[in-house]
Amino acid sequence: MEKTYNILFAGVGGQGLMLLSAVLGKAAVDAGLDVMTGETHGLAQRSGSIYVHFRIGKPISPLIPYGSADMLIAMEATEALRYIEYLKDDGVVIMSKNIMHPVAETKAVALDKTRKTKYYTLSAVEEQLRKVTSRVIALDSLGLAIQAGNARTENSVLIGAAAACPDFPISSEDLKNAVLSLVPPKTRDANAKAFELGTEAGTACLQ
Amino acid sequence: MTVEDVKRTENSKALMLANEAMVRAALEADVKVVAFYPGSPVSEIMDTFSEVVDHFGDFKMEISANEKVALETVAGASMAGVRSLTAMKSVGMNVASDAMFSIAYTGLKAGCVVIMADDPYAHSSQSEQDSRYFGEAAYVPLIEPANSQEAYEMVKWAFEVSEKYRTLVLLRTTTRVNHARSMTQLGDMNRTPFERKKWKDVKDQYFTVGAVARELKIKLLKKREAMKEQFENSQFNKIDEGEGETGIITSGVCYLHTKEAMRNLGVSLPVLKIGTINPLPESKISRFMKDLDTVIIVEELSPYLETRITALAKDVNPSLRIVGKRDGSFSEALEYNVPIVEKVIATTLGVDTSVDYNRYLERAAELKRDLPERVPVFCPGCPHRGTLWAFRQALTRLRIRDDIVFNNDIGCYSMAFLPPNEFSDSMLAMGASLGISAGMSLVLEDKVIAMVGDSTLYHAALPGIVNLIHHNSNVTLFVLDNSVTAMTGQQYNPNTPFDAGGRSARKIDMDKLFEALGADSVTVIDPYQTRDCIDPIKEAIGRDGFNVIISRRECALYGDRLKKSRGExxxxxxxxxxxxxxxxxxxxxxxxxxxxxxxxxxxxxxxxxxxxxxxxxxxxxxxxxxxxxxxx
Missing domain, CATH: 3.30.70.20 (Alpha-Beta Plaits)
Known part of the structure; x- marks a missing residue:
C-alpha cells in the first residue's frame, strides 16, 4: 500500500473504543498491512472524550496531521464534531446517532425555566459536518445492534459501515473475519449480522 | 490478543503498544523480579506483567506501596543477583529519586532497568516535568526510544549496559511512545527457572556516606567515561543522510514527527536521531553539525539537547544557526505533532507547509463554537459523588462553607475541583495534602480539611499523618476507601488482600492503623447511604483534634467486575x-x-x-x- 489511510476513532470513555481499534488493527495486520496507532489510555474515569489515531499503510508518526484523516469513526455523534479538524475535505464520517449529553449541558437544560435551552442535537452535528464533507454516514447503531440480536454489537455495525466505503483499504471479508475472531464465540452470529446491517446502512448513506 | 503476543515462545512480528513491547523484551531478557506502583502512562506495563505472572511462574512480582519502594525492591533484587525492572511515571521518579541518587553511587549487581515516562501536555499528570535531567544529575545512563520496536530493543540493551557497568539504567519515554501501537519484531523467549541464591555467593557492599561516598564519586566519574565510547557508537544514535546545509537533531517521538514532516514537504535534510541522552554522543553530534549552516533541534519540553548542543557548537561551528526554543521557533510547553514540526522546518527552509493546517484548526473552532464541552466527571456509581455531596451538605448545615480550607490529593477525587463541588484549595503531589494542612493549621483560623484515597494513604500520606497527630494538629482527614487504586485501572494496593495477578497478600487494617497512631476519632461512613453520611461528617468536622472520616465503598468499576465474577x-x-x-x-x-x-x-x-x-x-x-x- 503506497498511500497512508488515516482513521480517527472518537468516542466517550467506557464505549469500547480500544476494542474497536484492536479489531481493526487485527484486520489490517492479517491483511498484511502496516499499522500504527496513537491511543488515549490512562485516567480510568468514564464519560470523558477519547480518541485513537489509527493509521494504515506507510505512517511514520503515531498522530494524524490536521486535515489528513480519510475517515472519522465516532461512537457518539458530538464526538465526531469534536475532532473535525483531523478530517480531510470530503473525508468519510461514520457515526452513531447516539448522543451522550455532558452533565453541565443537562444542568443548563434543566434549570432554564424559559425552556429555551435545548440539548445539542444530532441534526446540528450533521449540519456542521456537512460543511466539511458530503460523505456522512449516521447510523442508529444501537437499533441495528438490537436488530442483529445483541445490543452490545454496536462496534460491529460501525466496522461494517466502514466496509461499505469503496476506498477502504481492507476488504470486507478480512474485516469481518477479524471481528468474528475477536468477539466472544456465543455472540458470533449476532456480530456477523450486525456487520452486515452496518454495511447495508453504510452503502445506503453513501448513495 | 496482545497478551498472547507477550506470552508466545517463538519470534515473530506483532502489533504492540510500546508498554507491551517493553514487557516482552524484559521477559526475553529473563527478568526475575519486577515491582511497580501504577501511574499513567506506564500502568499497562504493570498490568501486562500481572496478566502473565502465573503463566510464566518463573519471576517474582510485587505491586509496591510507592515508586521509591518499587525502585528499592528491584535494586535489592539486583544486589541479590537477578535481573530486575520497574516502571514509573515522571512524578513517580521524584519519589524514587532519593534512593536512585545513592544507588548510582554504590552500583548494582545484576541488570536493573527503570522505565520512566514523561507526560508532555500533562494528559494525566500534575506537570509537564522533563525527567531527562535525572540521568545527568544522578550520573545514571539514560536512553530514549521513538517507537515500540526501539523500546523493545532498548530494554534488552539496557540490561546488558546495566550489568557491564554495574549501574542502574533509565529508559525514558513520553506518553506518545508508551501509548502508540506499531509493528514490533520479537525475539525468542528462553526463560530460566527461578532459583534462590545465597548472599555469600553474590555479596558486595552497597554503602555510601562521607569518605566512602567521596571515593565512590571518583569511581562514578570513571564509570561515566568508560561508558562514553559505547554510547557514542550505539546503534540508537543514527544519522539519516540527506541534502543541504540545514540539518535536524532530534530524539524520541519527535524523530517520527520530523520524518513525516519532511516527507510531507518533499525534502530530505540530514537527521541525527539521538537515542542515548546520557551520556550524549558528543563526538557524533559535533561531526554532524561541523559543516552545517543551520541545525533545527526538535525536542519536546525543556531545551535539554539544545543547551548541550549549543555548548558543543561553540567549539566546532561557532557560526552555526540554531533553530529551537531559544530563538522562539518551538515552545517548551505542550506536546508536538507533525504540523508543529512541519511549520518550523518549512519556515526555516522558506517554503509553505504541505497542508494549510491553520485553516483546518480555524474552521474546526468555528464549527465547534456551540458544541458543549465534555468535562471529566465521576463514573456512574462512583462512591466519591455521594461522599462529596454529603460533605457539602454538612458544610452548609454547619454554616462553615466559607470558613474551611480544603486540601485535595491525587486520585479520581482530585475532580472535586470541578463542578458541582468546586472546592480544592490545593492539590499538589501524592500525600501532599497532609503536609500542606500542617502548615495551614499553624496559621489559619479556618477548619483545615484534607482528603486522600486509600492508595495515596499508603503511598505517601502516612508520614504526614504521623506528623499531624504528633503535633496535636486540628485537621479533619477524609479517607476515600474504594478498595483499589482506581484512577490508573483499579489495581490492587495494601488496602486489598491481593497482589499482582490476584495472588494473595495481607490487607492492612485501616481502622486499627488510625487507632494505633492515636487519631482522636475514626468515623466510618457508607457513601451509598448518602443522607446518613451528613450527620457523622458534621460531628467529625465539628470536633477538635485529628479526626478521620473513612468513606468506604468499592470503586464502581471494580465493584462491577466483582459482581460479574460472582455472576450477579x-x-x-x-x-x-x-x-x-x-x-x-x-x-x-x-x-x-x-x-x-x-x-x-x-x-x-x-x-x-x-x-x-x-x-x-x-x-x-x-x-x-x-x-x-x-x-x-
Missing amino acids: RIPRSENDKETCRNIYACVKEFYCPAITIDESDYKIMIMETLCDGCLECRQVCPVDAPRHIVGR
Whole structure:
C-alpha cells in the first residue's frame, strides 16, 4: 500500500473504543498491512472524550496531521464534531446517532425555566459536518445492534459501515473475519449480522 | 490478543503498544523480579506483567506501596543477583529519586532497568516535568526510544549496559511512545527457572556516606567515561543522510514527527536521531553539525539537547544557526505533532507547509463554537459523588462553607475541583495534602480539611499523618476507601488482600492503623447511604483534634467486575415520573452522567445503558423518585 489511510476513532470513555481499534488493527495486520496507532489510555474515569489515531499503510508518526484523516469513526455523534479538524475535505464520517449529553449541558437544560435551552442535537452535528464533507454516514447503531440480536454489537455495525466505503483499504471479508475472531464465540452470529446491517446502512448513506 | 503476543515462545512480528513491547523484551531478557506502583502512562506495563505472572511462574512480582519502594525492591533484587525492572511515571521518579541518587553511587549487581515516562501536555499528570535531567544529575545512563520496536530493543540493551557497568539504567519515554501501537519484531523467549541464591555467593557492599561516598564519586566519574565510547557508537544514535546545509537533531517521538514532516514537504535534510541522552554522543553530534549552516533541534519540553548542543557548537561551528526554543521557533510547553514540526522546518527552509493546517484548526473552532464541552466527571456509581455531596451538605448545615480550607490529593477525587463541588484549595503531589494542612493549621483560623484515597494513604500520606497527630494538629482527614487504586485501572494496593495477578497478600487494617497512631476519632461512613453520611461528617468536622472520616465503598468499576465474577447482574435504575417533581437536585448538585432530561416533559431520565444502579441519586432526591427497575 503506497498511500497512508488515516482513521480517527472518537468516542466517550467506557464505549469500547480500544476494542474497536484492536479489531481493526487485527484486520489490517492479517491483511498484511502496516499499522500504527496513537491511543488515549490512562485516567480510568468514564464519560470523558477519547480518541485513537489509527493509521494504515506507510505512517511514520503515531498522530494524524490536521486535515489528513480519510475517515472519522465516532461512537457518539458530538464526538465526531469534536475532532473535525483531523478530517480531510470530503473525508468519510461514520457515526452513531447516539448522543451522550455532558452533565453541565443537562444542568443548563434543566434549570432554564424559559425552556429555551435545548440539548445539542444530532441534526446540528450533521449540519456542521456537512460543511466539511458530503460523505456522512449516521447510523442508529444501537437499533441495528438490537436488530442483529445483541445490543452490545454496536462496534460491529460501525466496522461494517466502514466496509461499505469503496476506498477502504481492507476488504470486507478480512474485516469481518477479524471481528468474528475477536468477539466472544456465543455472540458470533449476532456480530456477523450486525456487520452486515452496518454495511447495508453504510452503502445506503453513501448513495 | 496482545497478551498472547507477550506470552508466545517463538519470534515473530506483532502489533504492540510500546508498554507491551517493553514487557516482552524484559521477559526475553529473563527478568526475575519486577515491582511497580501504577501511574499513567506506564500502568499497562504493570498490568501486562500481572496478566502473565502465573503463566510464566518463573519471576517474582510485587505491586509496591510507592515508586521509591518499587525502585528499592528491584535494586535489592539486583544486589541479590537477578535481573530486575520497574516502571514509573515522571512524578513517580521524584519519589524514587532519593534512593536512585545513592544507588548510582554504590552500583548494582545484576541488570536493573527503570522505565520512566514523561507526560508532555500533562494528559494525566500534575506537570509537564522533563525527567531527562535525572540521568545527568544522578550520573545514571539514560536512553530514549521513538517507537515500540526501539523500546523493545532498548530494554534488552539496557540490561546488558546495566550489568557491564554495574549501574542502574533509565529508559525514558513520553506518553506518545508508551501509548502508540506499531509493528514490533520479537525475539525468542528462553526463560530460566527461578532459583534462590545465597548472599555469600553474590555479596558486595552497597554503602555510601562521607569518605566512602567521596571515593565512590571518583569511581562514578570513571564509570561515566568508560561508558562514553559505547554510547557514542550505539546503534540508537543514527544519522539519516540527506541534502543541504540545514540539518535536524532530534530524539524520541519527535524523530517520527520530523520524518513525516519532511516527507510531507518533499525534502530530505540530514537527521541525527539521538537515542542515548546520557551520556550524549558528543563526538557524533559535533561531526554532524561541523559543516552545517543551520541545525533545527526538535525536542519536546525543556531545551535539554539544545543547551548541550549549543555548548558543543561553540567549539566546532561557532557560526552555526540554531533553530529551537531559544530563538522562539518551538515552545517548551505542550506536546508536538507533525504540523508543529512541519511549520518550523518549512519556515526555516522558506517554503509553505504541505497542508494549510491553520485553516483546518480555524474552521474546526468555528464549527465547534456551540458544541458543549465534555468535562471529566465521576463514573456512574462512583462512591466519591455521594461522599462529596454529603460533605457539602454538612458544610452548609454547619454554616462553615466559607470558613474551611480544603486540601485535595491525587486520585479520581482530585475532580472535586470541578463542578458541582468546586472546592480544592490545593492539590499538589501524592500525600501532599497532609503536609500542606500542617502548615495551614499553624496559621489559619479556618477548619483545615484534607482528603486522600486509600492508595495515596499508603503511598505517601502516612508520614504526614504521623506528623499531624504528633503535633496535636486540628485537621479533619477524609479517607476515600474504594478498595483499589482506581484512577490508573483499579489495581490492587495494601488496602486489598491481593497482589499482582490476584495472588494473595495481607490487607492492612485501616481502622486499627488510625487507632494505633492515636487519631482522636475514626468515623466510618457508607457513601451509598448518602443522607446518613451528613450527620457523622458534621460531628467529625465539628470536633477538635485529628479526626478521620473513612468513606468506604468499592470503586464502581471494580465493584462491577466483582459482581460479574460472582455472576450477579448489575441493577439499573429509573426515574418514577409520577413521583418526580422537577426539583433537579440530582442534576444541579450531583452530576451523574447517566442522568439526562427528557425534553418532552422535562422530567429526568436515567440512561439504562450508563446507570450502575447505585441509587445515590435516590438519596439526594427530596422525594425519592429514582428506584431500581424491577426484574433487572
